[in-house]
Amino acid sequence: MKSGLLQRAALLFLLGCTGTLAHAACPAHTEGFTCKEYDSPPRHVSTPSGRYVMYFYIETCPHCQDARTKVDAWRRTLPDSVTYVEHVAKWRDRAGPAFAYRIESVPSFVVDGRYLVAIDSWEPAHTDAAIALVTELAGIRPAD
Numbered sequence: 001m002k003s004g005l006l007q008r009a010a011l012l013f014l015l016g017c018t019g020t021l022a023h024a025a026c027p028a029h030t031e032g033f034t035c036k037e038y039d040s041p042p043r044h045v046s047t048p049s050g051r052y053v054m055y056f057y058i059e060t061c062p063h064c065q066d067a068r069t070k071v072d073a074w075r076r077t078l079p080d081s082v083t084y085v086e087h088v089a090k091w092r093d094r095a096g097p098a099f100a101y102r103i104e105s106v107p108s109f110v111v112d113g114r115y116l117v118a119i120d121s122w123e124p125a126h127t128d129a130a131i132a133l134v135t136e137l138a139g140i141r142p143a144d
């Protein structure tokens with residue numbers, strides 16, 4: 001009887017562990033930001049090799065200016081193995097990265113050409129949640 005209980009407990013533990021090792025994906029529900037998974041990874045001449053996070057913004061956007069402090073602080077914690085690139089979003093430039101990555105709003109992040117995370121809210125907690133999701137989707141742990 002005890003061994004059966006132990007086996008079930010061990011199985012539940014292993015199933016729980018596999019859930020944490022599974023690949024991150026866009027959550028079904030978000031508040032204050034959106035997450036989209038690209039059907040096929042977009043590429044642009046500015047796409048770096050290896051692992052990367054791109055940040056799209058507009059210099060005159062008050063929402064982007066509000067997020068700037070948090071994004072800059074987060075960027076400084078990234079490990080050297082992740083390339084961080086910023087782009088001013090220019091939607092009318094059909095040859096530009098914002099068009100290639102289908103950026104529809106700013107501020108937005110692109111993670112390894114697989115995910116697009118756009119901050120839709122002015123609420124600081126939503127910006128924090130979006131940045132935490134970008135970190136998770138990139139599979140990175142910020143450097144100390």
